[in-house]
Amino acid sequence: MISKHLLAAVLLWSSALPVFSQAPPGTxxxxxxxxxxxxxEMDEIFAQDPAAPxxxxxxxxxxxxxxxxxxxxxxxxxxxxxxxxxxxxxxMTREGELVAEVTLPEGVKSAILLAIPPSKDSKALCRILVINDSKRAFPPGSYHVTNLSPLKVRMILEDKNYDFNPSQTVLIEKPPFRPDHSIGMRTFAFKxxxxxxxxxxxxxxxxLRRGVLILYPDVASGNVQLRAFDDVLPRAEKEDAAAAAP
Incomplete structure (x- = not known):
């Protein structure tokens, strides 16, 4: 049987050890x-967490x-x-220093933050569109399409229709393609x-690559245009900091 004095000494010694396995606070x-x-595009901005110490x-x-x-x-x-x-x-509160602010949806731990033009009279330099880029939300080989125009838009890939209401986001998985691995694309706006x-x-x-597609209104003509950004394969969950930007 371990004596009370020995047990107390063991507990005291173990409590003094650094807890290396403890994760940093926050998500x-x-x-x-x-x-x-x-x-x-901006070469240097700073991300602040208002809820942090x-x-x-x-x-x-x-x-x-x-x-x-x-x-x-x-x-x-x-x-x-x-x-x-x-x-x-x-x-964060100083006049003229705000670039943008965003609230991430619950559960989003990996995201593309797309900087788009600010709203009228906004003090920020841009608005942020959140794109959950986890492998489950944005699978390999898919298109993440957002309609920022005020019109309903129809995209036809080969013979399949995809409709987008204003401000709607749709994930296109496994798009149809031809034997030569090309895809015929047409877009229409309901006007x-x-x-x-x-x-x-x-x-x-x-x-296995992904695409971020943005439908937006052309200021000069009022027509709907498409802007595409090619993305890489999704990262593995909890990939270490080797790929993290300095």
């Missing part, structure tokens, strides 16, 4: 920032013009991220009670 969240247009450092980030395997890792205490021009936390063709093209079958 590990992997983020990639993407600019809708070149004027929204005041001494928490910001995370240096960049809004890029394309997608690759690089990502930023955040340990988020809440779901909101505020992006600012300067690194200090006071920049003045009729379907008007906006574009036609031939795409390559995506294989």
């Amino acid at each position: 590990r969240t992997e983020i990639r920032l993407l600019a809708f247009s070149p004027d929204l 005041p001494a928490t450092a910001s995370v240096k980030s960049a809004i890029k013009g394309g997608l690759n395997h690089e990502f930023n890792v955040f340990q988020l205490m809440g779901r909101k991220i505020v992006f600012t021009k300067k690194a200090d936390r006071e920049s 003045d009670n009729t379907w008007l063709q906006m574009a036609a093209s031939i795409w390559s079958e995506p294989g």
Whole structure:
């Protein structure tokens, strides 16, 4: 039988050991920032977690013009991220320092944050569209399509119709393709009670890669246009920091 004195000594010694297995506070969240247009690209911005303790450092980030395997890792205490021009936390409330702010949906731990033009009279430099890019939400070989136009849009891939209401997002999985692995694409907008063709093209079958597709209104003509961003294969769950951006 272990004596009470020996047991107390063991407990005291073990309580003094560092807990190396304890994870950092907050939820590990992997983020990639993407600019809708070149004027929204930014080489240096800072991500702030408003729910974190005041001494928490910001995370240096960049809004890029394309997608690759690089990502930023955040340990988020809440779901909101505020992006600012300067690194200090006071920049979240300082006039002229706000780049954008976003609240991530519950359960999203890996996301593409697409920077799009700001709303009228907004103090931020851009708005953020959240795209859950986990393998389950955005599988290999699929298209993530968002309609930012005020019109209903129909996309026809080969002979299959995909309809998008304004502000609607649709995931196209396993798109149809020809024997030569090409895809015939046409888009139509419902305007003045009729379907008007906006574009036609031939795409390559995506294989295991993914595509982020944005339907948006052209300011000059009012027509609906399509902007596409090629993405890489989904990352493995809990991929280590080897691919994390510095």
